[in-house]
Amino acid sequence: MGADLIQSLLRRPAGLVSAILLLLLYGAALFAPFLAPTVPSAQDLQRTYHPPTALVWQDGRLCVRLYRLVDPSTATYQPIAGQATPLRWFSEGPAYRLFGLIPAKTHLFTVEAPAVVYLLGSDATGRDVFTRLLYGAGISLGIGLVGVFLTSLLGLTIGGLAGYLGGWADSLAMRLTEFLMAVPGLYLLLALRAALSSRFPSDATFLLIVVILSALGWAGTARVVRGLVLSLRERPFILAANILGQRPTVILFRHLLPNTFSYLVVAATLSVPGYILGEAALSFLGLGIQEPSSSWGLMLGQAQDIKIFMLNFWWLLTPGAAIILTVIAFNLLGDALRDAVDPRFRLPGR
């Protein structure tokens, strides 16, 4: 059914476009160190709040214009007329480890040393926003995937058991989900963050955030899986399995839960944005990913400076655009998947 699903998904324009977009985004996140011209922690205090460097075509090569600092107090830069330096493709730059393993030095493009290339400008300490955006993508997008995997696992197990066992296990699980859904999520998020921070080493913040978000996010999935299991339980094939004397665990895990799979794929896709937004919100508040790592929420959090608003450093808000783009892509993919999996889920009137 997997190949069928993918085929029918790719036949829908929205599905195709969003799938390609997401592949590009995850590809960019995976190869971030190679695609980025520098490393995310490289500072340049002489070039703070540098505007995006313009690219020009000169002498048959793609070149970067050179800039001159006009007024340090308002961070005003001016392009120097007629001066540009060519981009060096596949050249050596700061050392990094691809996939965290393979040591390498080759970057897609860099420029000769005194000049710099800031495709999306620089931040308060002169770090390249484009580079940080790429590195941040790994964390922001990764949390979405890992979080959804954990939640689906939790929701499937708890919802499946609740629906199959019924009785007190069912009511206990359902009261728990109602509680989780009724409490303002961010309040609990803050409390969990405060409680758990000492139990995780500081470089495991990624894991900590995933655990927190999953612990709060499984309720919706569990409720729907329970509902599906409740209705599936009465079907003849489960009756047959019962009569054949199969053990309850076999019935649950071999017959009931696989039948909720198609729903689960749709729900998981549609809930990835929740994790991306959750991580962004936490990091934005300064409670998520910490320096020197970078994430989209953290970058936006650092853009909360009145100087940035007054002097119109718009490029520092690009992580927000990245978040919006990703969320829209996931929503489109989820809707297309839902239509592909089951026409009954389709909204009326479409």
Next chain:
Amino acid sequence: MTAFILRRLGTLVPMLLAVTLLVFALMSLAPGDFLTPVKAQRDINPALIAELSKSFGLDRPWYEQYLRWLGNILRLDFGYSWTYKVPVAELIAQRAPATILLSVCSLLLAWGLAIPLAVLAAARPGGWIDKLTSSAAYFALAIPEFFLALLAVWFAAQSGWFPIGGLTSLDHDFLPFGAQILDIAWHLILPTLVLGLGGVAGTLRVLRANVLDVLRAEYVTAARAKGLPEKVVLFRHVLRNALNPLLSTVGYAFAGLLSGSLLVENVMNYPGLGRLVYEAFIREDQFVVLGSVMVGCTLLVIGNLISDLALAWSDPRVRYGR
């Protein structure tokens, strides 16, 4: 009706107990003893610390502290804020109205915009209103609230048309009463838009689907056959039934608003409950956190109650069913 309200309020108690117990347990798991920095502060009277320690059992295990805290809450003693150096009840009484005001305004904005748009969109599925509102809603749902808030502050700073933050101007206290209200309204516009936009989109999507569902009912055909103008059919007969499922979800919408306002308040420097909770968490101001969480949850349940009442008022089946 009174019995109904009382029963709903009864469900408030276990929920508040569960939430506060959870938050209490989580906060006591957090590292560090919050009394140590407090004792180091010179401007807090040691006698006051000793008195509070005794009254709240701060030297006891956390479950005993919780019971004592509960006992004090029943006597309306919410404890003392170490950072603001005032009783917590006073602090919350200052901040909660601002958050309620913001949430209610956003909810009104969401409904006021979403209801007519959704009915118009569903009246002609696939028409230009439908296409426009659907894509706008898609986009609006993808924008994180805090990013929208950042954009709003940026817009305010660039254009100078709106205040950059806060709820009142510096000279607020010296203004005549009418100008004071205008001042607050002027400060409220941007936060309300930011917080309400997601609500507009969400409400629009749900309501549009509901209206389309209801439009297929036989009484709609009957109303049309009777020769009623389409406007009356849509807004009197269809809308009223399509609203019911939405009314029952106002409570959850309110939960989302409280979470959202935490972010929006922090970005836009709005003096509400959300900012209070956040700052208290950062500074480990335990009583403030617990008190605000408790008040936040109470607001939530009251929101749920109002939505239930509205549902009972709008739908006779609910009213007589219980």
